[in-house]
Amino acid sequence: MQYDQLIWIILAAVVACIVAASVIITVSNRRGVDRQPPVEQLPSEPSVEVPAEPEVGLEVPEAAGSRLTWLRRRLSGSNNALARGLADLLSRDRLDEETWDDFEATLISSDLGVAPTTELITNLRRELAIDGITEPARAADVLRRELVKLVDPSMDRSLNLTGTDGKPAVVMVVGVNGTGKTTTVGKLARVLVAEHKSVLLGAADTFRAAAAEQLSTWGERVGVETVRGVEGADPASVAFQSVERGIAAQVDVVLIDTAGRLHTKTGLMDELGKVKRVTEKLAPVGEVLLVLDATTGQNGLVQARIFAEVVKVTGIVLTKLDGSAKGGIVVQVQRELGVPVKLIGLGEGVDDLAPFDPEQFVNGLMGN
Ligand SMILES: Nc1nc2c(ncn2[C@@H]2O[C@H](COP(=O)(O)OP(=O)(O)OP(=O)(O)O)[C@@H](O)[C@H]2O)c(=O)[nH]1
Numbered sequence: 001m002q003y004d005q006l007i008w009i010i011l012a013a014v015v016a017c018i019v020a021a022s023v024i025i026t027v028s029n030r031r032g033v034d035r036q037p038p039v040e041q042l043p044s045e046p047s048v049e050v051p052a053e054p055e056v057g058l059e060v061p062e063a064a065g066s067r068l069t070w071l072r073r074r075l076s077g078s079n080n081a082l083a084r085g086l087a088d089l090l091s092r093d094r095l096d097e098e099t100w101d102d103f104e105a106t107l108i109s110s111d112l113g114v115a116p117t118t119e120l121i122t123n124l125r126r127e128l129a130i131d132g133i134t135e136p137a138r139a140a141d142v143l144r145r146e147l148v149k150l151v152d153p154s155m156d157r158s159l160n161l162t163g164t165d166g167k168p169a170v171v172m173v174v175g176v177n178g179t180g181k182t183t184t185v186g187k188l189a190r191v192l193v194a195e196h197k198s199v200l201l202g203a204a205d206t207f208r209a210a211a212a213e214q215l216s217t218w219g220e221r222v223g224v225e226t227v228r229g230v231e232g233a234d235p236a237s238v239a240f241q242s243v244e245r246g247i248a249a250q251v252d253v254v255l256i257d258t259a260g261r262l263h264t265k266t267g268l269m270d271e272l273g274k275v276k277r278v279t280e281k282l283a284p285v286g287e288v289l290l291v292l293d294a295t296t297g298q299n300g301l302v303q304a305r306i307f308a309e310v311v312k313v314t315g316i317v318l319t320k321l322d323g324s325a326k327g328g329i330v331v332q333v334q335r336e337l338g339v340p341v342k343l344i345g346l347g348e349g350v351d352d353l354a355p356f357d358p359e360q361f362v363n364g365l366m367g368n
């Protein structure tokens with residue numbers, strides 16, 4: 001090989017190395033772009049779980065529009081008792097007394113409650129009589145309007161995510177065991193991250209180590225940090241430390257997951273009150289979301305009443321509206337607490353959380 005050929009080969013190899021190195025540096029910088037700056041690690045507990053470098057890109061939810069359309073389809077295809085009652089009414093030939101009686105019974109058994117049912121049927125019959133409508137198919141629009149009125153579109157369903165005095169907005173998620181609190185925190189974090197908000201999760205469920213583990217797994221999936229304590233740690237102190245970290249890291253929102261607790265256990269309910277009081281020494285808890293399992297029916301109302309007495313509930317998350325839930329509970333729980341349903345869960349999947357929209361909900365129930 002000639003001398004000048006060798007020089008060219010060496011030069012080509014050097015250029016190739018430089019190009020490869022700059023590609024590697026660019027890729028690794030890009031991977032860090034969407035990550036939040038890691039917060040300082042305190043020597044004492046609780047610990048902060050900084051999500052590991054994801055192997056693939058972080059998960060982001062589908063756009064809100066397509067998610068809502070999909071959820072509406074899920075609702076209308078569900079086994080929801082109210083949806084079935086409406087479908088039955090609209091499939092009849094005529095609106096005679098027997099049909100009305102059956103419809104009334106269906107509404108009451110779908111957790112709509114006696115007073116709202118009577119109100120709905122009275123209004124519906126009056127409206128239909130004025131226009132002389134006797135065929136169910138033509139009654140559908142009137143029914144849709146009356147149902148929307150019952151679900152109350154005038155309520156403010158936005159989440160309060162504005163922090164005060166430059167501090168993060170704090171959201172606490174509460175409810176009885178297994179209603180879907182942790183899943184809701186994870187899904188909500190995912191939505192907020194997609195809206196370019198910086199989020200921190202606080203694992204104030206210290207009953208079981210697995211609970212904090214479940215939450216950190218969500219944190220890793222969506223690329224946010226989780227503050228957690230050891231099993232049996234004081235949940236109030238974990239919540240406090242979470243907000244403390246959130247302030248230090250200047251995040252927009254701190255989501256605090258709490259342990260499931262039976263509303264009948266006074267000690268546990270007092271503990272929840274303490275979690276909120278202690279957290280508020282640092283920053284106001286602007287949103288207390290009560291997670292109710294829509295399939296538990298009337299029991300959900302009792303839970304709602306007692307939780308609202310202990311911590312001022314500002315919004316309801318109604319989960320498990322897929323499956324065999326009785327959608328009428330939306331109306332009852334809002335009336336009972338005077339607090340809006342803000343979010344609904346329609347499945348176990350990561351995108352199965354949606355803002356509650358009265359019209360979409362009614363359309364979903366009516367199968368369109
Ligand atoms: N079908 C359905 N399942 C749900 C929904 N939300 C949550 N789940 C499931 O309900 C179960 C309990 O959910 P978690 O989020 O662990 O409930 P939790 O309230 O945090 O439970 P505890 O912390 O033990 O009180 C899990 O299997 C979830 O996948 C929903 O909207 N629909």
Ligand SMILES: [Mg+2]
Binds near residue numbers: 182211257258259
């Ligand atoms: Mg949980």
